[in-house]
Amino acid sequence: MNYLLYGADTFRSRRKLVEIMEAYRAKAGVAFNMHRFDAEEDDLARMPAIAGGQSLFEQKKLIIIERPFTFPRQFTLVRDALKRSAQDKGSLMIVWDSEVGQDAKKMLDEASALADRTQVFEILKGDKLLRWVEEEAKSRKLNLARAEILGMARRCGGDLWALSGEMEKRAVMPSESITTNQESRADATVFQLGDAFLVSPKDALRAVHTLLEQGENAVGMFMYLAGYARTLMLVRSYLDQGRPVPPRHGIHPFVVKKASAQVRSLSGGFLASILTRFFEEDIKIKTGLARPEEALVRLVTLTSQSVSSGAI
Structure with missing residues (x-):
């Protein structure tokens, strides 16, 4: 199976990447091996063979390739690996990148055609951003006032990395330092x-x-x-x-x-x-x-x- 994850919101896409990795690790058990490549830093020549090869001693494989559209010099190897992975029931390949420009659209289309699942992570705005802040706060057991949520969203916009940092700081704040005037304090x-x-x-x-x-x-x-x-x-x-x-x-x-x-x-x-x-x-x-x-x-x-x- 092949996954394709990309988009400007790298916070959510990285979280999704980890989620898929952990689910596959739990399902595969001990008969499992992981191979991770970065298109800028690594030589991808071995990747197609890894994606298509299977032995009795390696029943499950997780292959992760990062930034193949940002650094497309070795994209033909990525495409070959996707083709082989699609035919190998024992492997899962995840292609991850950040925002993909128009110059890489053809490569993105080729990868999408070979992916079983594609997920695009756009920058959150408006009500979608506010809902994310509310849900993220709940998952961290943070009781945020509406004014705090609005203040965080206004300051950080769709930068979820910054919002995550704000919540981490908020989580360690002593309760007596949180004033009743949450909005002015948050601003x-x-x-x-x-x-x-x-x-x-x-x-x-x-x-x-x-x-x-x-x-x-x-x-x-x-x-x-x-x-x-x-x-x-x-x-x-x-x-x-x-x-x-x-x-x-x-x-x-x-x-x-x-x-x-x-x-x-x-x-x-x-x-x-x-x-x-x-x-x-x-x-x-x-x-x-x-x-x-x-x-x-x-x-x-x-x-x-x-x-x-x-x-x-």
Whole structure:
């Protein structure tokens, strides 16, 4: 049997991959072997033979091939393996990838024709996203107020990796730290700070003060913003080249989409100057010339002045 899993929502597709693996492992028992390949890093020459071969000592096989459409150089071997796996009752082959572009559509169609089951994982939006948050919270035994659910969905959008992280943090929060005003409490997060940093620096400055008052770690906030600024610079660079951001950078497609919208009105020179400021403030923090809180406020203030003056 052949499975095909792909789509921009890699959180749900990876979870489905693990679910299929565990079900097959339970069914196969001890007479079971797993072979895992990555299309970018591994030589796939052995894969067709593994998919089609069977011996008395290997009654069941699970074969996983990741990112064959993102890195299609060896796709003919993937196609051959799918054909052989379809004829071998003792093997299960799972093909996994993230979002598949138009340039790989022909290969995707070929793989789909050879798959017994295909599942596409699109980014969740609107009511579907809210239902997912509610169900995920229940599965983690989290009692979230409606305002918290709306706040999480608004901050993270369809990035389920970020939403999962939010729930993990929420799960370890002491009950006395959860205020009755759940919505305002949920809104004051580093994610809100990142969203406002270059779009509305005044809101970002307000968020900095609110987070500091809530006891948020200033160094953690600084590192988060620095990483976010690097992501924006990277996305801007690929936009200038007219190329998509490669998966090897590990940036979720939803984050790339959101960052692309933000940086279209920002020059590469302006983003470079922001990174330079982070570098300078980082040195001041490490050498004791500035406290992290002071560096954060100064960064956001200088950015606000640049945006207000149109120097972007």
